[in-house]
Amino acid sequence: MSDRIVVIGGGPAGLEAAAMAGRLGAPVLIVEKRSHLGGAPIAESYAALTHGLQSAEELMGKMMAAATDLDRVEVRTESEVVAMSGTGGNFTVTISSNGSEETVDAGAIVLATGFQHFDPGRETQQYGYYEFPDVITIQDAEGMLKEETFVTPSTGKPPERVAFIQCVGSRDRQIGNEYCSKVCCGISSKQAIEVRQQVPDARVFIFYIDMRMYGYWENEIYWPAQEQHRVNYVKGIVTEVLAKNGRLIIRGEDTTMGRPMEVPMDVVVLAVGMEPSPGTRHMADILGIATNKYGFVETVHDVLDTVTTAVAGVYVCGSATGPADLDDTISSAGSAGAKAVAYLRSGAEVPA
Numbered sequence: 001m002s003d004r005i006v007v008i009g010g011g012p013a014g015l016e017a018a019a020m021a022g023r024l025g026a027p028v029l030i031v032e033k034r035s036h037l038g039g040a041p042i043a044e045s046y047a048a049l050t051h052g053l054q055s056a057e058e059l060m061g062k063m064m065a066a067a068t069d070l071d072r073v074e075v076r077t078e079s080e081v082v083a084m085s086g087t088g089g090n091f092t093v094t095i096s097s098n099g100s101e102e103t104v105d106a107g108a109i110v111l112a113t114g115f116q117h118f119d120p121g122r123e124t125q126q127y128g129y130y131e132f133p134d135v136i137t138i139q140d141a142e143g144m145l146k147e148e149t150f151v152t153p154s155t156g157k158p159p160e161r162v163a164f165i166q167c168v169g170s171r172d173r174q175i176g177n178e179y180c181s182k183v184c185c186g187i188s189s190k191q192a193i194e195v196r197q198q199v200p201d202a203r204v205f206i207f208y209i210d211m212r213m214y215g216y217w218e219n220e221i222y223w224p225a226q227e228q229h230r231v232n233y234v235k236g237i238v239t240e241v242l243a244k245n246g247r248l249i250i251r252g253e254d255t256t257m258g259r260p261m262e263v264p265m266d267v268v269v270l271a272v273g274m275e276p277s278p279g280t281r282h283m284a285d286i287l288g289i290a291t292n293k294y295g296f297v298e299t300v301h302d303v304l305d306t307v308t309t310a311v312a313g314v315y316v317c318g319s320a321t322g323p324a325d326l327d328d329t330i331s332s333a334g335s336a337g338a339k340a341v342a343y344l345r346s347g348a349e350v351p352a
């Protein structure tokens with residue numbers, strides 16, 4: 001029986017699971033395919049994170065230190081798990097790093113391979129993401145906001161009018177993603193505040209089906225966006241983004257007023273949803289664990305246990321299990337790290 005825990009993915013979920021298992025005394029190996037830890041918030045240059053609006057770099061720096069400062073936690077970056085054999089307590093994991101392969105033993109495995117952003121060119125091309133430089137995504141916006149250079153990409157000038165379009169690639173039966181991605185309403189509202197702070201003369205609009213804020217995001221972001229920062233929320237459906245006279249035009253229906261709308265914008269930000277990362281889909285195959293129809297990993301008890309998979313000794317956490325904000329991610333990751341250690345010590349799953 002091996003006492004090592006292999007954590008696949010070094011984003012917020014993997015870091016928290018590794019720190020938890022390491023603090024509980026288990027040797028941990030984090031396998032991360034990118035050249036750096038920190039997951040999407042670092043790879044996509046997120047600006048401030050909700051809630052609390054703290055710098056993503058600082059928060060992720062703290063998480064990385066909490067895991068990697070522990071002597072028991074080792075990290076392999078630019079590495080991927082390419083094979084797994086054996087059973088709970090006695091897994092053999094093959095890791096490929098820069099062309100060479102190594103085999104390690106592991107008692108338990110935590111899968112934390114996260115999400116990818118919905119590709120707005122996929123069946124939502126009516127928004128012109130690949131056609132118009134001034135149509136961007138929320139992760140593109142994060143990068144500009146982080147550098148405090150929120151401009152109209154085609155001109156390099158501060159925009160006068162900015163629109164956010166919600167639910168791009170989520171809550172959409174036609175493309176098969178019926179689920180809500182949970183974070184995009186909060187993130188768009190946070191970004192709308194940041195745009196107003198960085199470009200005070202800009203008018204900012206959020207076009208939504210219905211706004212879904214949960215927990216503290218309601219009073220920390222949603223109401224201040226309207227009351228202090230004068231962000232305009234428009235209940236409506238945007239069907240198309242066009243270009244006219246060098247400007248973008250948003251076409252759709254204002255559903256509150258019950259009338260068609262056609263409004264000019266300088267920048268359009270698409271609030272793209274979350275889908276399972278290719279790593280999540282691929283690792284689920286290698287580990288032999290079930291996924292749901294969207295490709296997110298399934299756990300055995302859903303509500304009562306959000307981290308235990310049907311393969312004994314294999315746990316999953318964070319956005320590999322479905323759309324998740326950082327609160328959700330950290331909670332499930334701590335649980336996965338602790339349950340993996342409990343499994344190794346007792347040789348049995350912790351009952352739900």
Ligand SMILES: Cc1cc2nc3c(=O)[nH]c(=O)nc-3n(C[C@H](O)[C@H](O)[C@H](O)COP(=O)(O)OP(=O)(O)OC[C@H]3O[C@@H](n4cnc5c(N)ncnc54)[C@H](O)[C@@H]3O)c2cc1C
Nearest residue numbers: 009011012013033039040049050114115279318319325326
């Ligand atoms: C634009 C945007 C802004 C956001 N802002 C906020 C916010 O302000 N507040 C908030 O609470 N949440 C926010 N979120 C949500 C937040 O990003 C997620 O909750 C969080 O990143 C999930 O962490 P994770 O570790 O599960 O996944 P990820 O961050 O996706 O990390 C997964 C890691 O696994 C690695 N990986 C993938 N495949 C493999 C493989 N095969 N082998 C090895 N490694 C692999 C990846 O490289 C990555 O490092 C935001 C999301 C978006 C889209």
Ligand code: SF4
Nearest residue numbers: 167170180181184185
């Ligand atoms: S969080 Fe908001 S924008 Fe994102 S899918 Fe849900 S309702 Fe749509």
